[in-house]
Amino acid sequence: MASFFIRTEVPEDIPAIHEVNAVAFAHDDEARLVDALRENGDFNPELSLVAVSRDRIIGHILFPEITIESEEAAVPAVALAPLVVHPDFQCMGIGRSLIEVGFEACRDIGYHIVVVVGHPGYYPRYGFSPASNYGIVAPFEVADDVFMVNALIPEALAGVHGRVRYPKAFEMVVGADKNPGRITKPLS
Numbered sequence: 001m002a003s004f005f006i007r008t009e010v011p012e013d014i015p016a017i018h019e020v021n022a023v024a025f026a027h028d029d030e031a032r033l034v035d036a037l038r039e040n041g042d043f044n045p046e047l048s049l050v051a052v053s054r055d056r057i058i059g060h061i062l063f064p065e066i067t068i069e070s071e072e073a074a075v076p077a078v079a080l081a082p083l084v085v086h087p088d089f090q091c092m093g094i095g096r097s098l099i100e101v102g103f104e105a106c107r108d109i110g111y112h113i114v115v116v117v118g119h120p121g122y123y124p125r126y127g128f129s130p131a132s133n134y135g136i137v138a139p140f141e142v143a144d145d146v147f148m149v150n151a152l153i154p155e156a157l158a159g160v161h162g163r164v165r166y167p168k169a170f171e172m173v174v175g176a177d178k179n180p181g182r183i184t185k186p187l188s
């Protein structure tokens with residue numbers, strides 16, 4: 001079991017964040033997405049967190065800014081995308097820590113709604129449920145049970161509905177037909 005801690009990213013971490021995303025996903029879509037989001041200023045640096053073990057970055061979580069738009073309102077929220085733990089360090093609770101510390105950081109900054117495209121067997125344990133329950137829809141084709149939303153404080157989702165608008169980088173880097181932020185590997 002590795003000892004690790006979680007902190008916000010600093011500029012020196014950028015190559016290692018790219019690397020851990022590329023290695024854990026086995027392709028570089030998410031790594032390039034993170035770079036593009038950073039370049040476009042699409043996230044608050046306080047909401048890019050790394051897991052560090054012995055001076056090495058072994059995990060990363062990012063919460064880019066999104067809005068949930070309807071005719072009445074554009075509600076600010078964040079996406080949880082991507083989340084990654086280096087293959088040598090998976091299933092040790094590092095993903096859980098990144099999510100929990102990340103939610104705390106989101107609350108501190110004032111974001112109370114998180115949207116994820118991810119495995120329906122993984123994210124509900126952190127409070128996520130299908131976004132369709134709230135009338136919140138994705139701007140791309142996605143199965144109902146993998147497009148999920150979570151309220152970080154009670155009542156955060158009261159009256160909130162509409163279509164999620166992601167930063168342009170998602171479409172440019174990954175393609176409108178794909179869903180970054182998903183868990184891509186099958187359950188082992």
Ligand SMILES: CC(C)(COP(=O)(O)OP(=O)(O)OC[C@H]1O[C@@H](n2cnc3c(N)ncnc32)[C@H](O)[C@@H]1OP(=O)(O)O)[C@@H](O)C(=O)NCCC(=O)NCCS
Binds near residue numbers: 090
């Ligand atoms: C998914 C991931 C972030 C989880 O991080 P982790 O540190 O391994 O997870 P934790 O140790 O906190 O939690 C372990 C639990 O997650 C589950 N889990 C791990 N990988 C999973 C996957 N690909 N699909 C579904 N569940 C998964 C484990 O089965 C375990 O469940 P249990 O507690 O019921 O036994 C990590 O495995 C990873 O980086 N995978 C590759 C990239 C990816 O798919 N990222 C997610 C979407 S952005």
